[in-house]
Amino acid sequence: MISANPTTGMSRPPAPARRWTKTRILGHVLMALWIVSGAWLLYYLAINIASPFVLKYWPEYLSGFFVTLQIVGLSLLIGALLSIPIAAARASKWWFISKPAYCFVYFFRGTPLLAQTFLVYYGAGTFQPQLEAIGLWGMFREAWFCVIFAFSLNTSAYQAEILRGAIQNVSKGQWEGAAALGLSKKITFYKIILPQALIVALRPYGNEIILMLKGSAIAAIVTVFDLFGETRRAYSRSYDFQAYIWAAVIYLFLVEMLRRLWDKIEARLTRHLIR
Amino acid sequence: MDKALTLLSFGPEGWGDEIAWGVVVTVCLAIVTLPFGLFLGFLIALAKKSSEPSLRLAANLYTTLFRGLPELLTLFLVYFGLQIAVQALLKMAGFDFYFEVNSFVAGVIALSFVFSSYASEAFLSAFRGIPEGQYEGGYALGLSRGKTLRLVVLPQLIRLALPALGNSWLVLLKDTSLVSVVGLSDVMRQSGIAARITKEPFMFFGVACLIYLVLAMISSTGLVRIERWSKRGEATR
DSSP states (O other), rough: OOOOOEEEEEEEOOOOOOOOOOOOOOOHHHHHHHHHHHHHHHEEEHHTTSSSSHHHHHHHHHHHHHHHHHHHHHHHHHHHHHHHHHHHHHHHHHHHHHHHHHHHHHHHHHHHHHHHHHHHHTGGGHHHHHHHHHHOOHHHHHHHHHHHHHHHHHHHHHHHHHHHHHHHHHHHHHHHHHHHHTTHHHHHIIIIHHHHHHHHHHHHHHHHHHHHHHGGGGGGGTTSHHHHHHHHHHOOOOOOHHOOOOOOHHHHHHHHHHHHHHHHHHHHHGGGGOO | OOOHHHHHSSSSHOOOOHHHHHHHHHHHHHHHHHHHHHHHHHHHHHHTTTSHHHHHHHHHHHHHHHSSSSSHHHHHHHHHHHHHHHHHHHHHHHHOOOOOHHHHHHHHHHHHHHHHHHHHHHHHHHHHSHHHHHHHHHHHHTHHHIIIIIIIIIHHHHHHHHHHHHHHHHHHHHGGGGGGGGGGGGGHHHHHHHHHHOOHHHHHHHHHHHHHHHHHHHHHHHHHHHHHHHTSSSSSO
16 A cells, blocks of 8 residues: 655645445444344354254255255256247247247246146146046146146246346347358257357356256145245144244245355356456 | 137136236336336446445445355345244344245345346446546536436446346346246246146146246336437437
8 A cells, every 4th residue: 555655755645534324324224234134144043053944944944945956957957948949949040930039038037936837736636537548647647747748838038038038139230240250050059059059148147047047946736846935834733933034044045155156166257358 | 729718718607717816916016116126236346346445345345245146145135034034033123923035125135136146247348438528527517426427327338238237127027027936926836836736737837937027028128119219319320
């Protein structure tokens, strides 16, 4: 730190004292509230870390945690695979291909995930004879499978839109430039368009992962014992509110970690774009 | 087909009236939440763009919290937490009776938290789209800070924030279905009851999905109109 100007030897005048304006007071009061509640939460968690509740239920929370990860991971993976043909169909120039894809995407983005899950889980019973005929009834009787099914379709619709938007976002000059270099359409798409599109799609993909992680709590409503399902079970057995507090801490931690990790990945992958 | 129509009719045999009532509840929940969420979101956006670091940090903590928690968990925290808190307060005050939180109220509170944290992001990015000169122009005309904000900045802010706010509204409309889990008789719950009693789950949940789709379509047309209204001052280029 430079305290004096080397040529004149004069020291820098002191910074003007920051006045206690209304906004500053408000900000400090609000921060004090956050700090008090944060400290209280930490204290609450600390005194309960060895409580009978935690000792009794932590294995269940752990298994629920893994079920949640499993549901989210599988759904996102299947959704990603499904999204490619959907996005291609959506961009097709034939209306009899693009219209159904549009309707699929509109339906899954326009209705609540809860309704879709119910539609699959309870609605599958309506088609019991048909499902038995093709041998899939055993799967649709499992809540876990229905949840994966509904979540995959849901996220595939969102991911298809992300993919399509990103590919169309790449400027036309890129196609023209590649064509001028004599590259085939296929090579242009895989080597030039897709890499640029995926960088644009990174952020929306990250948001979709977080959205899916938060949405996966819905699985608990149809009797899947994921993290939230285990939380509900623990609460209904113990009537101890800390069941929900622990779940909130775990979810918040997960989402925040994921967000930070994704920011890191994004910064790493786009480092050539920084000027 | 006949059977389906009977089940969906408005009458003693049909579930049409029950589901229609559910639609009213769903729409009411979303519309009641909207002003709270918008107002809170606007205040948080103001805090986030303030030059005071402590205020910014406090607002950022708020959005981190409510964007990080699953909506369903927020709802359960509010629903059960409020019950326990009020019960404890009543006990301290010396009353001893059972207090039950209304699921509608819990839904409004929880969804307002979630909606406001998303709306604040919409407002914040809209604030970034307004050049500093607009404020300076307002002050140069002798308008106070509040008046500049209200008369000069806000009309432009609405125009810039509308697309993102419209998305948040559609998300809010879908999120209302979660409140059915804590016992609110909205579309989801009513069609669930109908599905259980009539043993026609696919039809009734399908109807519920269609209702949400129709609500989304109506909202989209409404939003297009509002957007056109907000741009009425812009010269056509």
